[in-house]
Amino acid sequence: MQFSIPFPPKDMFVSSGALVLLCCSWFSLFVNGESPYRFLDWNVTFGDIYPLGVRQRGILINGQFPGPDIYSVTNDNLVINVHNSLTEPFLISWNGVQQRKNSWEDGVYGTNCPIPAGKNFTYNIQVKDQIGSFFYFPSLAFHKAAGGFGGIRILSRPLIPVPFPEPAADYTVLIGDWYRASHTDLKARLDRGKRLPFPDGILVNGRGPNAASLTVVSGKTYRLRISNVGLQNSLNIRIEGHRMKLVEVEGIHTLQNTYSSLDVHVGQSLSVLVTADQPSRDYYVAVSTRFTTPILTTTAVLHYSDSRQPVSGPPPGGPTDQIGWSLNQARSFRTNLTASGPRPNPQGSYHYGLINVTRTIRLASSARLVNRKQRYAVNSVSFVEADTPLKLADLYNISGVFRLGSIADNPTGAAVHLDTSVMPADFRSFVEIVFENYEGIVQSWHLDGYNMFVVGMDGGKWSGASRKEYNLNDALPRCTVQVYPRSWTAVYVALDNVGMWNLRSEFWARRYLGQQFYIRVYSPVHSVRDELPIPANALLCGRAAGRHTRAIKA
The missing domain is CATH 2.60.40.420 (Cupredoxins -  blue copper proteins)
Structure with a gap:
């Protein structure tokens, strides 16, 4: 048997301490058969771009707009060192990459401190049990409108059958x-x-x-x-x-x-x-x-x-x-029940339609003026960022950053108000989420850390009777779902990924102006079997500044 040990690129600077850690990783890879590591070194800069024929200041990654593709294989460990050479803080998020047990690397302000200008941060991401097509993007300060995005592809492992011949490119x-x-x-x-x-x-x-x-x-x-x-x-x-x-x-x-x-x-x-x-x-x-x-x-x-x-x-x-x-x-988008996913078994073997729903969450969006300014809300709450990432506040028990239950499970009909909305949820619960659209536009919703079984969508108002039309056999699980005008979309979600996860409108102006919240999926066990500890290199900011990272006890 041959082993391929991935060393970092020659132009990547590695400190002596980091070298020891990397060598330990490589030794673990060799001895224990750990999944391969892929090292990426990115420099994020402003630069001139001409996408519509006029000069603009865009966000480049290693001089590229869009940024470089990420190529990976199921279970690969991605080590992405991001140098922020902008003049303002920066974060990258990984749209659709589930971050199993690891919302610490999600790249949104609810979970991560921004990378300060002139500094760097290394993301450590494992594409655990995933295949498919995704993308990354900048999540702060409306940077997405300047670029900084790129494609992510996760290929199937060798010997795992793919249900079509290998394409030419x-x-x-x-x-x-x-x-x-x-x-x-x-x-x-x-x-x-x-x-x-x-x-x-x-x-x-x-x-x-x-x-x-x-x-x-x-x-x-x-x-x-x-x-x-x-x-x-x-x-x-x-x-x-x-x-x-x-x-x-x-x-x-x-x-x-x-x-x-x-x-x-x-x-x-x-x-x-x-x-x-x-x-x-x-x-x-x-x-x-x-x-x-x-x-x-x-x-x-x-x-x-x-x-x-x-x-x-x-x-x-x-x-x-x-x-x-x-x-x-x-x-017409349905799951191929006879095809393997990231593991060599039919991906339809998970019988989501036979699991009892433990909770129904109904979410309705609204657009209102608050203090004479345009705001957008979910269940009457328009999200405002706290002074400290929510994940850090939760870890260090910092009071006053957010309140669990600050957003209701159902539309309230109340006036839109501002809050740092966090919804509590139990680990391993199986929930139904109904997105209700009372507006005349198509909406798009995303949940970090999860795929959602899209069991139903239709026009009109959702009711309990709508469940009779659900697809409980081959519904497509996905991380981003659309809701048509004056219509509803229903999804099932197995909350099996502990962490603080962003549920948001993908209309970026709406998200920026409050149409988002966080779901705190909580396990009282505090075991590394359920959630990875805070990374040793985690940035600490806000009221968490100056604290020491600590591991979660097994």
Whole structure:
């Protein structure tokens, strides 16, 4: 048997103390068969970008916009050293990477102190029992509007069967709405209590119309990992003359239905297979906003390697039907019960439909003026950041940072008010969450640390009778779900991941102005079997500053 021991890159500085720790890690890897380590060294800077043809100050990672892809395999340990060379604090979060037992590395202010300007922080993340397509993004100060995002792919381990032949190549396709205004101007607008304007354009892999391209060879099949990394708009993607076979959504192999176009809502990721089966020329990849007036459209290029004919004429149009078409498509996304997931057993072997629900949580959003400023709320509470990360306040028993139960399990109808809202939840409980949308827009919701079984979605008002229509057989688990206008979406969640987890609107202005809260999944045992101890390198700030990190007793 051969062992491959991953040493850090030659240009990575390693102190003597860190070297001892790394050597111990490598020794453990060699002796105990620990999963491989992948070391990344990132420098986050401001730099000039031209996504819509005008110069902007964007956020670059190692000089790249978007940032570099993260390549990994199930159970890999990712050691990501982030140097903050910006002029302001910075955090990166990992959209869809579940952080098993480890909300310490989640990269949102509820769990992590920001990386100060001019300093660095090393994330230690294990992609435990995961496969699939995800992305990372900056979570503070409206930085997401400046870049700093990139793709994450987690490949299946060798010998674990994948339900389709290996593609000829694997492409990341990051789509999202974009503004010409800087992130600081947009943030200042929100700080004044104003709404965001309509975006100026759409980007594909950080580029405007026809600037991004995907090269294919005639007759071969390719995997496209598509993520909507934008700020607020649902997008539709289609490829002129080609069909897309859906094979994976946020880490779950799906029934392999074929589509002419796909709606991808804010914060969502999916994978499709595309076969280069058309005459050799260039074809449009068209991306347009959904449910908006006007409709914004941009294009990239699917380029056949031997093509001598560029794209011409109008790009293919998107679906003309609005909500009904999109709702029916979403309902067609089902789990492939015969496919293996990250382990060599059918991923449908977990019979979520046979587990008794221990708690129902109904969440309704609202938009109101508070103190003459625009705010957004969940169950009448508009979230405000505390002076100390909630996870640290919980660990050190710092009073006055947050109150458990400061957000109700059901819509209250009360006036919107400001609070640092935290919902208590018991470890290993099995809950039903119903997202209720009373507004005329499509909403998008994300839960860190978890996948949610999307058991139902429909128009009108949810009631107990709605459960009769739930899919209790092959519902798709995912981390980000959409809720259509004046409709509801119901999910089941097994709360098996201890920690402080962010539940948020993926409309970034809404999240920034309060449409989020935290779920504290608590175990009284305080065992490393349930939750990892605070990392030795954890940054301490606010009222936790000056305290020493301490391990959780087993």
